[in-house]
Amino acid sequence: MRWIDRIRLAAGAIIRHPLRSFMLLLAMIIGVAAVVILTSLGEGARRFVAGEFESLGTHLLIVIPGRSDTTGGGLAMMTGETPRDLTIDDAVALTRSYAVDKIAPVNVGAAAVSWGGLEREVTVIGSTAELMDIRHWRLSAGRFLPPGDPRRATSVCVIGSKIRDELFANTLSVGKWLRIGDWRCRVIGVLATEGRAIGLDVQELVVVPVASAQALFNTTSLFRILVQARSNDVIERARADILETIGARHYGEEDVTVITQDAVIATFDGIFGTLTLALGGIAAISLIVAGVLIMNVMLVSVSQRTAEIGLLKAIGASRRQVTYLFLTEATLLSVLGAALGLGLGQAAVYVIGELYPAIPVRAPQWAVIAACVTALASGLVFGIMPARRAAHLDPVDALARK
Amino acid sequence: MRFSDIVKLTVGSVVAQRTRAYLTATGIAIGIAAVVLLTSIGEGVQRYVLEEFSQFGTNVIAINPGKKTTFGAPIGAFGTVRPLSFDDAEALRRIPYVTSSVAVMQGNASVEGNGRQRRAVVIGVGHEFIKTFRFQVALGEFLPDDDPRAARAYAVLGAKMRDELFANTNPLGARIRIGGDRYVVVGTMQAKGTMLGFDLDDTVYIPTARALELFNREGVQEIDILYAEGAPVDEVVAGIKRILIARHGGEDFTITTQQQMLDVLGDVLGVLKVAVGALGGISLLVGAVGIFTILTIAVKERTAEIGLLRALGVRRAQIRNLFLGEGLVLAAAGGAAGFAIGAGGAQLLRVAVPALPIHTPLSYVLLAEGIAVVIGLIAGVLPAHNASGLEPVEALRSE
Numbered sequence: 001m002r003w004i005d006r007i008r009l010a011a012g013a014i015i016r017h018p019l020r021s022f023m024l025l026l027a028m029i030i031g032v033a034a035v036v037i038l039t040s041l042g043e044g045a046r047r048f049v050a051g052e053f054e055s056l057g058t059h060l061l062i063v064i065p066g067r068s069d070t071t072g073g074g075l076a077m078m079t080g081e082t083p084r085d086l087t088i089d090d091a092v093a094l095t096r097s098y099a100v101d102k103i104a105p106v107n108v109g110a111a112a113v114s115w116g117g118l119e120r121e122v123t124v125i126g127s128t129a130e131l132m133d134i135r136h137w138r139l140s141a142g143r144f145l146p147p148g149d150p151r152r153a154t155s156v157c158v159i160g161s162k163i164r165d166e167l168f169a170n171t172l173s174v175g176k177w178l179r180i181g182d183w184r185c186r187v188i189g190v191l192a193t194e195g196r197a198i199g200l201d202v203q204e205l206v207v208v209p210v211a212s213a214q215a216l217f218n219t220t221s222l223f224r225i226l227v228q229a230r231s232n233d234v235i236e237r238a239r240a241d242i243l244e245t246i247g248a249r250h251y252g253e254e255d256v257t258v259i260t261q262d263a264v265i266a267t268f269d270g271i272f273g274t275l276t277l278a279l280g281g282i283a284a285i286s287l288i289v290a291g292v293l294i295m296n297v298m299l300v301s302v303s304q305r306t307a308e309i310g311l312l313k314a315i316g317a318s319r320r321q322v323t324y325l326f327l328t329e330a331t332l333l334s335v336l337g338a339a340l341g342l343g344l345g346q347a348a349v350y351v352i353g354e355l356y357p358a359i360p361v362r363a364p365q366w367a368v369i370a371a372c373v374t375a376l377a378s379g380l381v382f383g384i385m386p387a388r389r390a391a392h393l394d395p396v397d398a399l400a401r402k
Numbered sequence: 403m404r405f406s407d408i409v410k411l412t413v414g415s416v417v418a419q420r421t422r423a424y425l426t427a428t429g430i431a432i433g434i435a436a437v438v439l440l441t442s443i444g445e446g447v448q449r450y451v452l453e454e455f456s457q458f459g460t461n462v463i464a465i466n467p468g469k470k471t472t473f474g475a476p477i478g479a480f481g482t483v484r485p486l487s488f489d490d491a492e493a494l495r496r497i498p499y500v501t502s503s504v505a506v507m508q509g510n511a512s513v514e515g516n517g518r519q520r521r522a523v524v525i526g527v528g529h530e531f532i533k534t535f536r537f538q539v540a541l542g543e544f545l546p547d548d549d550p551r552a553a554r555a556y557a558v559l560g561a562k563m564r565d566e567l568f569a570n571t572n573p574l575g576a577r578i579r580i581g582g583d584r585y586v587v588v589g590t591m592q593a594k595g596t597m598l599g600f601d602l603d604d605t606v607y608i609p610t611a612r613a614l615e616l617f618n619r620e621g622v623q624e625i626d627i628l629y630a631e632g633a634p635v636d637e638v639v640a641g642i643k644r645i646l647i648a649r650h651g652g653e654d655f656t657i658t659t660q661q662q663m664l665d666v667l668g669d670v671l672g673v674l675k676v677a678v679g680a681l682g683g684i685s686l687l688v689g690a691v692g693i694f695t696i697l698t699i700a701v702k703e704r705t706a707e708i709g710l711l712r713a714l715g716v717r718r719a720q721i722r723n724l725f726l727g728e729g730l731v732l733a734a735a736g737g738a739a740g741f742a743i744g745a746g747g748a749q750l751l752r753v754a755v756p757a758l759p760i761h762t763p764l765s766y767v768l769l770a771e772g773i774a775v776v777i778g779l780i781a782g783v784l785p786a787h788n789a790s791g792l793e794p795v796e797a798l799r800s801e
Contacts, residue, residue: 020695023694023695023698027688027691027692030684030691034684066509067521068523081507081508081509082509082510082511083580083617083618109481110468110481110483111482121468121654216481216483217483219618219619223481255510255512255521279681282436282682282684283684285433286688288432289429289432289433290688292428293425293429293688293691296422296429296692296695297695297699299421300422
């Protein structure tokens with residue numbers, strides 16, 4: 001029996017029972033499509049978060065005051081209060097390292113801003129001119145904080161687009177005097193609408209010079225220092241230099257934590273990778289169920305075609321040939337199911353991508369391959385038992401059956 | 403045809419095709435097992451997280467400076483133009499039902515004692531802290547009821563801190579240095595373990611006023627209010643608002659009740675649990691396709707039998723019930739087996755990975771069986787309808 005005959009015979013058996021074959025295909029399609037869609041969602045979430053972190057800046061290191069001997073750090077890491085302040089001078093000292101390209105000291109706090117009888121509670125960020133370069137922000141009007149000595153408090157501020165809309169509506173905002181708490185400053189720029197940073201909506205920010213923010217919140221300590229390394233290769237050196245510089249300035253006490261952007265992204269990559277794998281695995285269970293169904297229907301098919309098998313064996317078909325015949329049928333079904341499921345899954349992913357353009361959904365290659373392989377394998381594995389049963393039928397008994 | 407006949411016929415036809423019935427039920431069993439196992443994990447995680455949070459008591463209200471929040475943490479804790487002060491914390495005692503008020507200020511500092519040094523979390527609190535958050539003292543006593551503005555330099559060590567600095571020696575009365583200032587150890591806390599990655603034992607407790615001095619801050623990060631059991635929360639919250647607005651001239655603070663937080667958390671985790679269960683449900687869908695296929699084949703194979711039954715006077719509705727019953731028996735058997743596999747797997751997982759919180763409530767038995775039965779019925783509707791629609795004469799002739 002040539003392989004073309006085998007395929008013709010198997011395809012004939014599939015076509016003769018359209019409803020039954022369709023249901024088998026449907027089971028396979030559901031399984032494969034579920035794997036493709038779920039892993040795409042997981043992968044989309046991973047890419048989205050990684051993108052968010054990358055938009056924080058490039059070759060970025062973050063210096064946080066305080067260090068805990070316990071791993072993790074926890075809540076105290078968030079608030080970052082230490083007996084010895086991390087000062088603006090500490091931040092400026094970091095620029096002496098060759099590996100450090102730019103630095104931006106950051107203070108953050110909550111305050112009410114008001115203009116013309118309208119008041120709003122906002123997040124105020126104190127920083128320097130470099131913050132805009134490090135974070136790749138853009139302006140829609142005016143200009144950003146002027147460069148200069150970060151220790152000097154000047155009465156200027158840059159506001160987010162949403163604050164501009166709510167306080168100034170249609171009037172010109174640049175040049176107006178805004179009140180933040182008990183302090184007044186002139187609006188010199190408006191941030192562009194795009195751009196979100198993790199947890200902080202750029203549209204609802206007010207950016208002031210770092211020294212002004214320290215005066216406003218009555219503190220001498222920084223909340224964070226953002227450091228941009230000169231290139232990717234010197235990040236580790238920048239980290240060592242930062243720890244050495246701060247250590248020397250703090251009388252040998254190592255009381256800061258330096259985290260690199262890459263480490264944070266790697267952590268999240270790991271978490272979302274595991275999540276995607278778990279989602280794919282859960283969906284793949286349905287492929288096993290589909291395999292059980294294939295086995296069931298093939299068994300039915302063997303018992304219905306007993307006479308046909310008897311005839312095949314009577315005219316000289318070997319056991320191996322009969323086994324292959326049924327395996328071919330199972331393989332055809334699972335290949336077709338996997339192909340259709342893949343198509344359906346990719347179509348659904350495309351639709352999701354169109355509906356939510358913000359999330360970069362795309363099926364990871366390994367998931368597509370794994371789904372197809374699992375579908376094929378479950379078809380083959382569950383096809384073996386019925387095929388062997390068919391092959392071991394006695395030709396005389398089988399023929400006599402009808 | 404009597405009801406018992408229908409049962410006998412249905413069971414008979416299932417048993418007659420043993421392999422087939424076994425495989426069909428297996429499909430459903432795998433699906434149900436996946437759903438039970440996944441929701442068991444979801445339920446376990448939900449209970450675990452809620453217990454972690456409610457171990458600090460459920461009638462606590464937290465007040466933070468600033469109205470804006472990010473990641474659930476108020477920005478005002480980092481810096482604010484109108485800080486919450488000690489006096490605010492003291493003033494809140496006047497509200498009816500309030501039993502204690504603790505001003506909290508925490509940071510990170512180096513702690514030296516017994517010739518060793520360790521960087522850890524230093525928390526400035528009042529003497530009512532252990533009462534508010536249900537902490538237990540292991541040795542000595544907690545911070546005394548001093549004048550909050552001029553508290554004595556006493557410190558209480560967390561369990562891990564005590565082990566790291568003093569190992570097996572008695573720390574009571576020992577002098578330690580925190581960020582350069584000297585303190586006397588008056589007590590140690592019982593181990594609390596970690597919560598969401600935050601080690602609750604690697605801590606030192608000192609009076610709030612001294613923490614403010616240490617970290618050079620004028621306002622506290624949080625005020626925690628404990629109110630009497632069974633008191634109306636809304637009234638307490640309204641009282642806090644009234645007093646703080648009167649003192650600050652405006653609402654520049656965030657109030658979070660523990661109950662509110664637990665509710666939100668419970669809702670979120672509940673949705674997650676259902677979502678995970680629904681993912682497992684994809685397998686159930688495939689299992690339903692299996693029942694449908696097998697019943698369709700059965701109707702075709704037994705056309706002659708159906709014709710005979712109809713010729714003997716069995717009504718259409720009874721034929722329909724016959725096949726519906728077959729689907730139901732298959733699904734119910736699969737559901738029972740699936741629940742056993744899923745719950746068993748959950749128990750095995752619990753033994754194998756003790757860290758993973760897993761819980762299978764008894765209500766899941768009914769739920770799993772209910773889902774299976776409904777699936778069996780739905781999958782059986784079309785084949786059963788086809789069977790009952792057969793013309794007796796035509797059907798008999800098909801033999």
